[in-house]
Amino acid sequence: MPANRQIALLDHYRQSARDLPWRYPPGHDGPRDPYRVWLSEIMLQQTSVATVTTRFARFLERWPTVEALAAAPLDDLLAEWAGLGYYARARNLHACAQAVVAMGGFPDSEAALRQLPGIGDYSAAAIAAIAFGRPATVIDTNVERVIARLHALDRPVRSDRKRIRALADDLYSGAPAGEMAQALMDLGATICRPANPACHLCPLSTDCAAYASGDPASFPPRPPKKVRPERFGTAWWIRRDDRLFLVRRPARGMLGGMAALPGPEWQDGAPPACKAVSVRHVFTHFALTLRIEERDDPSGLEGWWHPLDRLDEAGLPTLYARAAERMLA
DNA sequence: AAAACGGGGTA
DNA sequence: TACCCAGTTTT
Numbered sequence: 001m002p003a004n005r006q007i008a009l010l011d012h013y014r015q016s017a018r019d020l021p022w023r024y025p026p027g028h029d030g031p032r033d034p035y036r037v038w039l040s041e042i043m044l045q046q047t048s049v050a051t052v053t054t055r056f057a058r059f060l061e062r063w064p065t066v067e068a069l070a071a072a073p074l075d076d077l078l079a080e081w082a083g084l085g086y087y088a089r090a091r092n093l094h095a096c097a098q099a100v101v102a103m104g105g106f107p108d109s110e111a112a113l114r115q116l117p118g119i120g121d122y123s124a125a126a127i128a129a130i131a132f133g134r135p136a137t138v139i140d141t142n143v144e145r146v147i148a149r150l151h152a153l154d155r156p157v158r159s160d161r162k163r164i165r166a167l168a169d170d171l172y173s174g175a176p177a178g179e180m181a182q183a184l185m186d187l188g189a190t191i192c193r194p195a196n197p198a199c200h201l202c203p204l205s206t207d208c209a210a211y212a213s214g215d216p217a218s219f220p221p222r223p224p225k226k227v228r229p230e231r232f233g234t235a236w237w238i239r240r241d242d243r244l245f246l247v248r249r250p251a252r253g254m255l256g257g258m259a260a261l262p263g264p265e266w267q268d269g270a271p272p273a274c275k276a277v278s279v280r281h282v283f284t285h286f287a288l289t290l291r292i293e294e295r296d297d298p299s300g301l302e303g304w305w306h307p308l309d310r311l312d313e314a315g316l317p318t319l320y321a322r323a324a325e326r327m328l329a
Numbered sequence: 330a331a332a333a334c335g336g337g338g339t340a
Numbered sequence: 341t342a343c344c345c346a347g348t349t350t351t
Contacts, residue, residue: 044346051337051345085335088349120348140346158330185346194344195340225342254334283335318336 005150005204006175012203013183018190020049021056024130026179034106035066037131041123042093046086049189055084066106070097075248078257079315087258087317091251092118108132129177137172138181139165142188147171148220149192152209156223228282232289233266235320237327238298240305244324246314247303254283259315261292261323262301279326281319292323 014026022040024032039059043052059080063069069077074094081090095117100106106127107113114124125136144157147167153160172180191198197216199205210216238245247262249255271278271289278291306314311324 041346046334046345046347047336048338048345083336085337086347088334089347092348118348122347126346138346141344142346181346189346222343256334281335285333 003174005171005207006180008203008207009183009187010175010179013179013186016186016190017182018049018186021053023182026182032131034108034127034131035069036060037127038066038096038106038119038123039093041126041130042089042118043084045089045123047084051084066097066100069094070101074257075315079259079313082258082315083318083321085317087256089118091257106131108134110134110136125177126181129181131178133176133178135172136177137165137168138177138184139168140185140188142185142192143168143181145194145220146184146188146192146204149197149210149216150204150208152213153220155221157220158223160220229268229286230270230289231266231268231286232271232291233263234291234293235261235263235323236295237261237292237323238295239308240296242308243305244308244311245298245301245303246306246316247301255317255319258317259320260317261320262298262303263290263293266290277326279319279323281322288319290319290323292327 010026017023017026019025022036040052040056043056043059062080063072072094074091077094078087078090081087084090096119099116107116108128108131110124110128113119113127114121119127122138122140125138126140128134129136129138144164147153147164148157148160151167153163157164187202187204191202195217199208199211199216202208202211205211208216210219213219236245245262246259249258249260251257266288271291274291276291276293278289281288281290308328311321316324
């Protein structure tokens with residue numbers, strides 16, 4: 001009997017929906033642009049609403065349509081994406097735009113969307129539901145957490161996906177999927193937060209097993225944390241007059257396809273003690289200490305000279321932007 | 330099933 | 341610090 005939960009959730013959403021640049025407000029009845037929905041969903045993959053909010057409008061202004069994006073050089077797209085991380089998203093975004101244009105427009109089914117590059121289970125369901133009004137069970141980490149708490153699931157999410165899926169199917173059943181999805185994501189972001197959930201504001205608290213337990217924040221249980229390995233490397237600062245020598249990283253792997261300072265591959269292990277200028281950068285699965293070494297000869301390297309006063313336009317990912325910042329300080 | 334894949338925000 | 345975020349792809 002999900003009807004009561006659905007009504008409580010949708011009522012609350014209609015009163016308190018966040019006003020987000022890519023969002024159609026609850027009750028919106030006009031046409032929807034699947035390009036905007038798709039772009040926002042890709043940007044929001046593992047990236048917070050606050051971060052995306054500052055980038056979404058600029059991106060959309062530069063490429064207002066999927067046709068415009070498909071026609072853009074990949075390097076321009078990567079430079080625009082710089083600082084957002086997970087750069088495979090930008091490469092997939094470009095490939096997806098070209099596929100969509102070749103198909104004559106976005107497909108409107110979850111299954112067809114799922115076949116496109118960069119669109120996995122979550123995004124296919126979200127786009128089908130939000131852009132096309134299709135029924136779909138949209139499950140992101142917010143939905144997983146809300147469901148784990150509603151039912152006081154005491155296994156880590158990773159090992160309880162089947163049960164969460166079944167409970168989510170039931171929760172969405174018969175309701176407008178796009179509104180349900182956004183209602184659940186707002187709830188997860190503002191009330192049913194990972195830490196310090198605001199249960200006194202929650203429209204579902206009287207129906208929540210984790211709330212009844214007295215310790216809602218303990219659901220779902222977190223898997224044990226793992227140690228973060230160390231790596232180190234060197235970047236070459238090759239400056240000639242007012243220009244800096246930059247290279248493009250290999251298309252695959254870390255920072256794939258991005259502009260960068262040249263240098264050898266990074267090595268495993270703790271950095272050797274050294275007084276040279278270095279920057280430390282923590283990635284998801286390792287921490288890097290990058291030593292910066294001045295050179296005056298780029299021979300043997302494939303790259304280009306970039307004006308130092310326009311380095312902000314070079315599209316450097318944060319690691320190299322910080323290294324340059326340090327050298328210019 | 331697990332690892333790779335970034336970066337910014339927050340307590 | 342450590343954790344978290346509208347996940348996807350590869351191994």
